[in-house]
Amino acid sequence: MMNSPVDRDLSISLSIDGLEVKVAPGQTVLHAARKLGIDIPTLCYLEKCGPLNSCLVCLVKINGKLVPSCGIPAQSGMNVESETPEVHEARRTALELLFSDHVGDCLSPCQRLCPLRMNIPVMIRQLQTGQVDDAVKTVRHALPLPAVLGRLCHHPCEQGCRRASADEAAGIRDMERYVADYDLGLAAGASGKTTHDPYLPRCKRPSGKSVAIIGAGPAGLTAAYTLLRHGHSCTIADRRSHAGGTLRDVNAEQLPPSLLDAEILQLHRLGAQFRLGAVLGNDITIEGLLRGFDAVLVTVGELSKADGESWGLEMSPGGIKINTDTFQTSRNAVFAAGRAVKPVNQLVRAMTEGQWAAECIHLYLENRTVQRPDKPFSSIMGRLEPQELATFVRSAKPGPALSPCNVCTGFSKTQAAEEAARCLRCDCRSSGHCALQSYATIYGADGGRFRSQRRPFEQYIQPGGVIFEPGKCILCGICVKLTELAREPLGLTFIGRGFDVRIATPFNQTIEAGLQKVAEECVRFCPTGALEFRDA
Ligand code: SF4
Ligand code: SF4
Ligand code: SF4
Ligand code: FES
Numbered sequence: 001m002m003n004s005p006v007d008r009d010l011s012i013s014l015s016i017d018g019l020e021v022k023v024a025p026g027q028t029v030l031h032a033a034r035k036l037g038i039d040i041p042t043l044c045y046l047e048k049c050g051p052l053n054s055c056l057v058c059l060v061k062i063n064g065k066l067v068p069s070c071g072i073p074a075q076s077g078m079n080v081e082s083e084t085p086e087v088h089e090a091r092r093t094a095l096e097l098l099f100s101d102h103v104g105d106c107l108s109p110c111q112r113l114c115p116l117r118m119n120i121p122v123m124i125r126q127l128q129t130g131q132v133d134d135a136v137k138t139v140r141h142a143l144p145l146p147a148v149l150g151r152l153c154h155h156p157c158e159q160g161c162r163r164a165s166a167d168e169a170a171g172i173r174d175m176e177r178y179v180a181d182y183d184l185g186l187a188a189g190a191s192g193k194t195t196h197d198p199y200l201p202r203c204k205r206p207s208g209k210s211v212a213i214i215g216a217g218p219a220g221l222t223a224a225y226t227l228l229r230h231g232h233s234c235t236i237a238d239r240r241s242h243a244g245g246t247l248r249d250v251n252a253e254q255l256p257p258s259l260l261d262a263e264i265l266q267l268h269r270l271g272a273q274f275r276l277g278a279v280l281g282n283d284i285t286i287e288g289l290l291r292g293f294d295a296v297l298v299t300v301g302e303l304s305k306a307d308g309e310s311w312g313l314e315m316s317p318g319g320i321k322i323n324t325d326t327f328q329t330s331r332n333a334v335f336a337a338g339r340a341v342k343p344v345n346q347l348v349r350a351m352t353e354g355q356w357a358a359e360c361i362h363l364y365l366e367n368r369t370v371q372r373p374d375k376p377f378s379s380i381m382g383r384l385e386p387q388e389l390a391t392f393v394r395s396a397k398p399g400p401a402l403s404p405c406n407v408c409t410g411f412s413k414t415q416a417a418e419e420a421a422r423c424l425r426c427d428c429r430s431s432g433h434c435a436l437q438s439y440a441t442i443y444g445a446d447g448g449r450f451r452s453q454r455r456p457f458e459q460y461i462q463p464g465g466v467i468f469e470p471g472k473c474i475l476c477g478i479c480v481k482l483t484e485l486a487r488e489p490l491g492l493t494f495i496g497r498g499f500d501v502r503i504a505t506p507f508n509q510t511i512e513a514g515l516q517k518v519a520e521e522c523v524r525f526c527p528t529g530a531l532e533f534r535d536a
Contacts, residue, residue, distance in 0.1 A: 014078035016060075029060060029069040029080055038082050041091060041439045043098075043527040044476035045070040048485065052477040055527075056094040057439060059087060066090050092443040098436065099379055100450035103457050103471025104529060106437045107378040108427035109160035110172060115352040117376065118142035120157055120172055121427040127175055128420035132413065136183045136199045139176060144225035144351060145218070145263040147184055148247060150177025150410075151255055153348045162384065162426045166393050168401040170423045171411075178411040184262050188409035198262070200269055204231035209365040212237065212289040214280055215299035217245020218347055219338030219354030221267060223297055226358035228270045232365060235293070236267075237275040237284055243267075245301060247347075286311050290333060295361050298329070298336040299354060308340075318342040326370040327357040335361055377441040379428075380448065381457060388457040395461070397421035429467065430529030436474065437528075462512035465534045466519055473503050473530035479515075479522040486518045503530075 010022035016033050023032045028051070033040050043055040051071035060069040061081040069082075081087055105112075110120045119138055126135035139146045153173055161169035181187040183198045209232045213220045216238035224234040242248055243264050247255065268274070278284050280300065289296045298313070298320060305315045314321040314330035319341045322328060327335045337357035344350045356372045363370045384392070402411070402419045411419065431437060440447065460468040475494065480503065483491030492514045495504045505514030511531075515522055523531045 012074050012076050014074050014076060014080060016080040017082050017084075023074050025073075027074050029062070029072045029074050029078070030058060032074045033060070033069060033080070033082055040069050040082060041095075041435075041443070042070055043435055043439070043474060044478060046478050046481075046525055049478055049481040052481065054476050055098065055474060057091050057098075059090045059094060061087050088443060091439075092445050095436070095440050095443055095445040096447070096449040098474050099440070099445065099447040100452055101455055101471075102379050102436075102447070102474075103381060103455050104379050104428050104469065105381045105426060106428050106431045106434065107376065109162060110157040110170075111427065112378060112380075113160040114142075114157045115348050116142050116355065118157075118176075121423065121425060123179065124170065124172075124175065124420045124423045125425075127179070127416045128423075130413075130417060132179065132182055132416075133199075135179045137201075139179045140183070140199050140201055143176070143180075144222040144355075145260075146176055146180035147186075147259050147263055148255060149348060149351075150174070150180045152247075152250065154346050156348070162389070162392060162424050163396070163422060165384065165389055166424075167399075171401045171403070171419045174402075174411055175416050175419055178413075178416040181410055182413070184259070186259070186262075188412045188415075197269070198266060200266065201229055203229050203270060206233070207231040207365065209233070209294045210235070210292075211295045211297060211361055211365075212293040213297045213299060214238075214284070214289075215245065215301060215338070215340070216240070216243035216274065216276070217299060217301055217338065218247060218350045219344075219357070220245070220297070220299035221264070222351040222354035223299060223337065223358040223361075224267055224272045225270070226355050227361060228267070228272060230358075230362045232294075232362065233271065233273070235273040235275060237278045237280070239277065239279045241277050243274055243276065281307070281310065286313075286331070286334060294333065294365055296334045297357055297361060298334065298340050299338045299357075301339045302343075303340050325372055327360045327372065328364075328370065333364070335364075377437060377445070377447070379437070379440075381454070385456065391457060391459050392424040392426055396424050428472070428529040429532040429534075430472075434529055435527040460511060461534060462510055464512050464519065466512055466515065466523060467532050467534050468503075468511045469530055469532075470502055471530075472528045474528055475501060475503065476527055478525050478527070479503065479531060482518050482522050482525065483514060486521075488514060488517050490514045490516075492522075 009024045013022045019036050021032045021036050041057045043057050044052040053068055053071045058069045059066045108121050123135045123138045143149055155173040157172045158169040163170050178187055211227050211232050211234050213223055213236045216236045224236055227234050244260050247260055303319055308315040308320050320336040322336050322341055327337055329336050335357050337353040338350045359373050360370050402415050455471050458470050480492050490505050490513055492503055493506055494501050496502055
């Protein structure tokens with residue numbers, strides 16, 4: 001293959017973080033870094049638009065000065081610093097400044113309040129559009145025993161639901177129950193017989209590592225669900241003759257035992273081994289387990305000080321003493337979670353503790369730094385003013401929540417879709433593929449650090465399906481440049497001065513009118529959720 005002239009003339013030689021690299025004249029420091037595989041963040045840079053120099057998240061340090069790497073031509077002899085704590089701090093500050101007047105919630109309040117972080121808005125949209133099989137995947141991805149949680153969870157998600165400010169919260173738990181029951185063939189209107197096995201999430205390749213879990217209650221079962229999907233084998237021991245722990249004590253009307261059995265069968269199908277009727281201290285010992293397994297997790301429920309100490313574990317007044325950042329006990333390779341550690345009254349909280357402990361064990365088994373999972377990053381809009389709430393409410397179904405009979409059949413498919421239509425879609429349509437959100441996560445940005453009084457939330461729904469949310473625009477200029485390059489008849493431009501600068505179409509036309517040729521390209525390359533497709 002012929003080399004391009006640019007490839008042949010590699011006459012510029014510079015060093016980045018001590019690594020030598022050669023590039024052609026005219027290439028930037030960013031190009032040189034990318035050639036070395038160094039991932040410098042960029043928000044306002046798109047190759048075809050050239051440097052726009054507006055976001056300043058691509059900072060590097062050259063000769064003692066912080067400069068944007070996307071606009072600085074590479075020169076021979078340059079010594080560039082990129083991946084140093086000082087440069088990272090400067091990039092983090094640049095990101096935090098972009099959030100100072102950012103108006104949007106990356107994650108909806110309901111998702112932020114779900115301890116297991118289920119992607120509730122996605123489940124709801126799938127129900128609304130009849131994609132129930134996809135909703136099953138969304139639910140089972142996050143929840144270990146969804147048919148149980150769909151009945152017994154104290155639904156903190158609904159307490160944060162923005163729809164509650166208009167009339168009543170969306171019936172999230174009932175929708176979740178419908179999805180889980182549908183998967184088990186038990187939903188209202190279903191025959192009670194499944195024509196397929198319930199959905200099993202994919203597990204990673206077997207790691208060759210094994211974990212013993214003592215206690216088959218909510219925390220232990222959740223830990224197993226997490227560890228099995230990471231590819232570790234799990235054996236769950238319990239002194240009772242049935243798995244489920246305190247869930248076995250719930251009134252059968254509220255939680256039919258056959259339904260709990262069906263959910264536990266899912267764990268068997270994922271590969272969990274059970275040793276039931278085994279009493280710790282008599283039938284099994286921690287020493288014995290440590291000889292046969294790579295790690296042990298204790299989730300036995302409440303525990304006396306004497307019992308804990310007889311197992312060689314240091315105790316605190318509440319239960320087993322752990323490092324709360326890692327779930328590690330005083331014994332190497334032994335972890336503990338749930339009520340064995342401290343009183344946990346809510347089912348979903350006990351499950352979350354089990355999940356976090358399992359994530360820590362996974363890191364331990366991989367010889368990585370053990371650390372409980374961080375909260376996912378989200379820009380937070382806070383309380384809505386009445387006119388802002390009205391902006392959300394206008395595209396949702398009016399009327400109060402549908403209430404299925406709680407202890408009988410639950411929602412039908414139609415009812416679940418109707419309830420789903422009440423959701424206000426208050427997550428960001430770009431969440432999960434937004435460059436700003438992604439870099440904020442990587443750099444550990446604090447979205448509230450420079451927060452000032454925020455602008456009002458505005459949303460312009462264009463006739464052809466593009467949505468413009470000006471509060472999420474970081475004025476990067478990419479869309480303006482793309483419309484210029486495409487010779488759009490109207491295009492987009494910056495209007496206003498100082499803090500009031502914004503993106504608009506000339507002559508007060510709609511955004512859609514400015515984007516006749518390159519709407520899709522502008523939506524694709526907008527680094528935030530400012531431009532999105534309505535049904536994204
Ligand atoms: S645009 Fe990005 S950063 Fe802003 S709310 Fe949406 S996902 Fe979050
Ligand atoms: S309106 Fe929908 S997306 Fe918003 S908080 Fe409620 S359930 Fe979640
Ligand atoms: S709307 Fe345009 S200027 Fe604003 S962030 Fe998106 S691409 Fe950049
Ligand atoms: S200033 Fe370089 S990417 Fe924005």
